[in-house]
Amino acid sequence: MRQSSDSVHRQPYFANYWISRTLSSTSFQMLSVAIGWQMYALTHNAFSLGFVGLAQFAPMVVLTLIVGHVADRFDRRLIVFLCQIIEAGIAALLLVENLVGAIDRQQILLAAAIIGACRAFEGPASSALLPQLVPKALVSQAVGWSTSVGQLAQILGPSIGGLLFSLSPVFVYSAAVVALSVAGMLTVFIRMEKAKRELKRVSMHSLFEGLVFVYRHPVILGTISLDLFAVLLGGATALLPIFAQDILHTGAWGLGLMRTAPAVGALMMSIMYSYFPLKKAFGSTLFGALTVFGLATMLFAVSKNLILSFIALFLVGASDCVSVVIRSSLVQLQTPDEMRGRVNAVNSLFIGTSNQLGEFESGMVAGFIGTVPAAFFGGLATIAVAGLWMYLFPSLRRMRSLSGDSGAPTVG
Template identity: 90%
Template structure:
């Protein structure tokens, strides 16, 4: 790999390259599928509500399965869980490919595909996140999280752009590329080898199922961080509305939609690489709240923009500011959670992320359906700033947080 650091390095750890490439391919395929599914749904229905239901279809499996997937990730081989999720996702992409070939794809099939993909990612996300600390020493976890975040953002740059370009040629091209990427990613995951960790495999009970939730609740800094991200992105997310902005406001095509979906990932990639080389050493709390304010302002700018370049710049800052909370939250979870509980805690974290993303898309679609896309995005950005201010009052320990160990300023 090109990315290097002096001395001991994340990238010199055995099998980290497999993990890196697998997550890149899986995320790329997911972004490609999101572009294709969103565009085809809007082309079939021309309805903002339908776009919202795509987000809801991906979100509901995550809610229903959260407690189960966490326990599965703590009891079974996390590597194999990720592998089978990627293979099933490849199968869904293959079915969508066939439906496009025969010309029988409809709204119900798109929603069903979105739901199954959502269920697979509900298992894949926590298992993959909990797998990372098993591949690197504890001292390198923060850098590993930064690089893991950066490569996912790289995938989000390549995925939407490639998805939009391939879709403009033929929808079959998008689904074919997604199938190949997911299968190769699955093979790379399967080839990872590691020492089997010793875990206390307690009998499944209601208490053990809820231990992840209890752990998060008892750590105010973690609870404050992930709940802040949840409500900020939930209210300020405009991703679900991008097909409307691309087609009806900015008057561009599928390639333009791919470009807009790429913009936040470009900003996030640059910021996550910056974090990887220059890890944040202090003032975590102030940095977090400052970034959320930028997120809200950039969302408001995007809402009122009628120029593709300005919209790209606004979304660039949306992505750059959002990744600050991603790195802080993920590092906190990995460093402050025992290995035997990482699956359950990461499942809770994934639920919060999924809520802010998929349910946020549903919320944005519903609000846009009632008041229009521009007002929905603008007031969503404003609501993000309000939430940031409220959380500074509700979680003073988060505002004063100085390090990932939870230390506060005096």
């Protein structure tokens, strides 16, 4: 098994890809912390923070159909490189503005919007690039290592960003410029066999082709929508400040500990998955992971102990990682190369939407019925959705391999 995993490491340019994504994702987290903190320091207005989040998220929604089409028509490596260099340029402009003392609210919002747009283009192109770097048999393991990037970034990015910002905003933006520039250079040096793709004329049909593809493939539609509703209903992490202050009475340090728990769980699971990849029963494993996710959320909701809450959140992150790896591997292996950009764009939209709307849903429900009941019933609803999806998508439930072997047709 170890030999198989080492084969991933020996792929000539996979290391370039992994390090580049790590630097890019960590830099994004650092910039998000710095931009949000600086906006609040300038305005002392919670609404301004909301607009920063909206500026970063809106491009993903608005550009979904376009970014996928671009990723399928042009060199994906070049797209990733340009996005990373543009982000480095924005960080450099923020650095200069801070040095001359001319930073203001409008500049921060514009920077957040441009960074959000770059991330919207970079995500689908980078995801679609991965299968071109490793043999088909190693895609699932490569996805496991790639998934660890996001978890590392969530753990390291905010911590590094906060530490550097406490010294000076200049240090955060300088570090981001260097990291993103190195990421871009590593991307440039990636070499791969160019896939032969037929470039169709841009039309409304071609723009919506990714959505149509997902709709016509029940296995892909089922796993993407399952993850969407699970995270949407079980988003207890949005309520962590309330649990830390009013229920567990731990203060800011406890909040920080709980915020890292899901990322640590997901990171450890992604690394374990990379060395010991799942070989069969993907469908039952997916539904089992979502059940664990729901149960762990319910455990967190009723916990009155910080250690138990940490363990519950650790399990939330670990079980969610299983879903992410299976979903991402499915998208890569069951989608033709000429469609991967558009399908990955749809996938990214589902992920972003579930995270953002999940926080909103959790906050609204908690406001009506209370924090603990909201988190508990959110976990219960996740389990209910998993059961419903087993009935609605029998081909997903019976799926034995990521190539579509489920004992039932995978195309509707």
